[in-house]
Amino acid sequence: MKYALVTGGARGIGRAIAVKLAKDGFFVILNYLSNDLEAEKTLAQIQEEGGQGQLLKFDVSDRHQVDTILGGWIEANKDKTIEVLINNAGIRKDTLMLWMEPKDWDSVLNISLGGFYNVTKQALNPMLVKKFGRIINIVSLSGLKGVPGQTNYSAAKAGVIGATKALAQEVGRRGITVNAVAPGFITTEMTADMNEKEIKALIPVNRFGKPEEVAELVSFLASENSSYITGEVISINGGLYS
Secondary structure (H helix, E strand, C coil), X not given: CEEEEECCXXXXXXXXXXXXXXXXXXXXXXEECXXXXXXXXXXXXXXXXXXXXXXXXXXXXXXXXXXXXXXXXXXXXXXXXXXXXEECCXXXXXXXXXXCCHHHHHHHHHXXXXXXXXXXXXXXXXXXXXCXXXXXXXXXXXXXXXXXXXXXXXXXXXXXXXXXXXXXXXXHHHCEEXXXXXXXXXXCHHHCCCXXXXXXXXXXXXXXXXXXXXXXXXXXXXXXXHCCCCCCEEEECCCCCC
């Protein structure tokens, strides 16, 4: 059995990725923070479609929790290496920099960028020992071009992009690839407050993307067929920006 960990997997893009990886034959460890109901729904969907998985509740931004809960799982399951890590957890706290509160800066950076460090640090060593791994970081169009009102979110995702490129160079010789996927506007709870009609007029394909489309790309990057792709940021945004 192959094992994959998806952070922020209860809803949206994380849910779609978790379901797809389960279909690909992975046992999916589904991380989430607070929404027990949605996490249970995702796990139920995986199981209904013949897949296997389990829930692992912890805050990716809390290093002690990550070390205790995820580290504890790794220690207790030494025969079960997490081969695929999807760093998907992230939040938006949008406002202009002029009015941005310190807590809105800290929380966004701590979850996306701090979470990348905390979780990857735990998962990396077993991959190095096994000489195989796939680390896929879900970033954003915001991290590539910057979006007004999202200085915190753009900074967090740009930071993960830089970390992706650096880590890829550190671990490539050990059979581990590290890539980032940068979605544009995808129909999820995170984009529910946006004016879709107005925004899609700017997108060449004239629509928002689907979480399942992102999941298909992640599925390929998680496979052995992607072994010569590393350190890349792959956009999936309907031609809006590349």
